Amino acid sequence: MPLIVRRIGICGLLNISSRVTRPTLSSVPIFCSSRWPAFAPRCYSKPIDHYSAEKDIIVKLLYNIGSRKEVEQYLRHFSSVESQKFAVIKIGGAVLTDELETLASALTFLNRVGLYPIVLHGAGPQLNQLLANVGVEPRYEEGIRITDHITLEMARKIFLSENLKLVDALERHGTRARPIPSGVFVAEYLDKQKYGYVGRITAVNKEVIESSIRAGALPILASLAETVDGQILNVNADVAAAELAIALEPLKIVFLNEKNGLYHGITGEKIDVINLDEEYEDLLKEPWVKYGTRLKIKQCKELLDGLPRSSSVAIISAGHLHKELFTDSGAGTLIRRGHKLFKYNNLDEMNLDKLRRILETEDRKVKSGHISVASYLRELQQKPKMTLYTDEPGQVLAIVVSDPANPSNPPVLEKLLATKTAVLNNVPDNLWNMIRKDYPTLTWLVHAQDIDGNLDGAWHFERSDGSLRRQQDGSTMFFYGIQDSDKVQHTLNEFGKQRSPPFDYQQRRA
Missing domain, CATH: 3.40.1160.10 (Acetylglutamate kinase-like)
Incomplete structure (x- = not known):
């Protein structure tokens, strides 16, 4: 199966993109x-x-x-x-x-x-x-x-x-x-x-x-x-x-x-x-x-x-x-005013009604009927280790899973959901900063319907060190913090071998 490496850089595979220099108002004609x-x-x-x-x-x-x-x-x-x-x-x-x-x-x-x-x-x-x-x-x-x-x-x-x-x-x-x-x-x-x-x-x-x-x-x-x-x-x-x-x-x-x-x-x-x-x-x-x-x-x-x-x-x-x-x-x-952010290490610590509300309103798989909230929560409880992030009113949710038994595998951002109000107030950015402090390395997946033809793809690229797009289904894996070239190659190869995306990622900005 052909793989497309989207950016080249520090390890021969990575490249950090930067925004185009933007003119000040004085340089823009009125x-x-x-x-x-x-x-x-x-x-x-x-x-x-x-x-x-x-x-x-x-x-x-x-x-x-x-x-x-x-x-x-x-x-x-x-x-x-x-x-x-x-x-x-x-x-x-x-x-x-x-x-x-x-x-x-x-x-x-x-x-x-x-x-x-x-x-x-x-x-x-x-x-x-x-x-x-x-x-x-x-x-x-x-x-x-x-x-x-x-x-x-x-x-x-x-x-x-x-x-x-x-x-x-x-x-x-x-x-x-x-x-x-x-x-x-x-x-x-x-x-x-x-x-x-x-x-x-x-x-x-x-x-x-x-x-x-x-x-x-x-x-x-x-x-x-x-x-x-x-x-x-x-x-x-x-x-x-x-x-x-x-x-x-x-x-x-x-x-x-x-x-x-x-x-x-x-x-x-x-x-x-x-x-x-x-x-x-x-x-x-x-x-x-x-x-x-x-x-x-x-x-x-x-x-x-x-x-x-x-x-x-x-x-x-x-x-x-x-x-x-x-x-x-x-x-x-x-x-x-912003929103106070909270971190939990298991589902028992979190308000499950708040968790259910954001999954029902913002999660694509739940909204489409592909999976119920109860089924997803049961799957989540089987994960070896997880960290849940949310804000006080429940307008953002991030879930990071990892396997302590396999420390060579980087943690995975399994979900990132945000309401329109949260995005307009940049709450996901604050949450992202919190995640980066806790996880020096991370990978996450974006489905084709969430990124192809969607300018929000810039959001992911700006926060990653590299990415790989899979032609099979159009999904893209992003990662940051992986400095060793062998680990980068291993991460990309594992993603390329997957027949279907195991993780769901959604970032709704409008």
């Missing part, structure tokens, strides 16, 4: 022949089929930063909710000064695929400069800007100016935008005697935002609030973004900064993901987690605890916004 969004109402003058064609072009451009599967699944995910629940994007004042055109391009890109992020900006650096020009030194108490009459007057002037600057930039890029510097946040005095004209938000007027989106325009908000009797108050932009998120419960809360994320205080490396349910307590004990980093993590924890588990916070630069939203790898720092 097609803005019309100033109207892709999903504009029919009353606009340009024909609706042109909008569809323009959207198709932009979607194809997105494929340059991620796989077709990634892009399409996130587009479906983002489009599945009401427009105002897609994303709240908070923009720091420095971004408006240093990255205005990049920001406008990024927001235009989102709008061209029919998405309507709600944009909220601050203007701290600009306000400080304006105050310095008139000889007023900014004062802070417990991190809160003390706002007197002069500061409030300057704040109102600069917020309006920066708001219009962003709107104008978006309009130049062909994206309709509506300036909303006030009228969204209702507030009361935080402590008038201590902080002056600083507000504590008590309500959010969603109708102003919804009206803008219904008109086909991006709502551009400033962090100013009013009391019920009309007094303007200054509010912290991060706090205003959090209150906006609580009121709207969006899928994404994005904080744009020039640093492109949070960084480890010792190694200096960017932190890709923080799973709060697993890491929060230990993270706060780290000596380098202090000042602004500590405050940001605590604020995100407080915010996400009250939102649906599907919501997450991204800290990212304007130029990488598209990659953070539309690829699994992301680009900045993603903060989410």
